[in-house]
Amino acid sequence: MADNRFPNAAQSRAQGGVREGLSTEVTTVLRNTYMLLGLTLAFSAVTAGTSMALNLPHPGLILTLVGFYGLLFATHKLQNSVWGLVTTFALTGFMGMTLGPILNTFVANGAGHLVTTALGLTATIFLALSAYTLITRKDFSFLGGFIFAGALVLMGGMLIAFLFNLPNLHLAISAGFTLFASACILYQTSAIINGGERNYIMAAIGLYVSLYNLFISLLHLLMAFAGEN
Structure with a gap:
């Protein structure tokens, strides 16, 4: 009777092929995700620069939320078609415009250095968190509950901050978004590596939104610590 505790050569090759196939799939998703993320960040920078050059006014919180969630919903529905790429660039371009x-407000008030500092911190945090997840391949799916609860708390805080002018609350929301965005980067990168995310369009959008929130939050925190109005 054959001893099934030890796989034969054919079984080993088959198992190795499965592992290699999964590894190739993960590599492909990662490559496409980061490529699309880089392109959307560049496009967002172009629309932000255009908005600054034209001195366009901010569309306001309501229009920003409607535009963001509307385009996000469209991207989710079209994620498996080429039109998903169109809505992806529409979404990131719109966010760059906002x-x-x-x-412009920071630059006009002589605080352009805070923008540069926030951008550098955002890049450093993103690279550090991504590298840690990619190297350790740790499963951060347990952060799902924290992210869901955090989103509800932050949305409630934003609503209160919109209705009442409470400086300390604004500062707390910015700090909360910094932690929230960092947790999302760990969660989203882990999902790609461990098989939870196989659509590079949605993966890129998730990372883009996390980077956007992280940058804005760090910018507000730096402004507060620098004593800027």
Whole structure:
């Protein structure tokens, strides 16, 4: 009787083929995700620069939320077609446009150095968290509950901050978004590596939104610590 505790050569090759196939799939998703993320960040920078050059006004919180969630919903529905790429660039371009007036405010008040610092910190945090997840391949799926609860708390805080002018609350929301965005980067990168995310369009959008939130939150925190109005 054959001893089934030890796989034969054919079984080993088959198992190795499965592992190699999964590894290739993960590599492909990662490569496409980071390529699309880089392109959307560049496009977002162009629309932000155009918005700054034209001195466009900020569309306001309501229009920003409607535009963001509307385009996000469209991207989710079209994620498996080429039109998903179109809505992806529409979404990131729109978010870049809303960023332009914010950056103009900083530059006009002589706080352009805070923009550069926030951008550097955002890149450093993203690279560090991504590298840690990619190297350790740790499963951060347990952060799902924290992210869901955090999103509800932050949305409630934003609503209160929109209705009442509470400086300390604004600062707390910015700090909360910094932690929230960092957790999302760990969660999303882990999902790609461990098989939870196989659509590079949605993976890129998730990372883009996390980077956007992280940058804006760090910008507000730096402004507060620098004593800027």
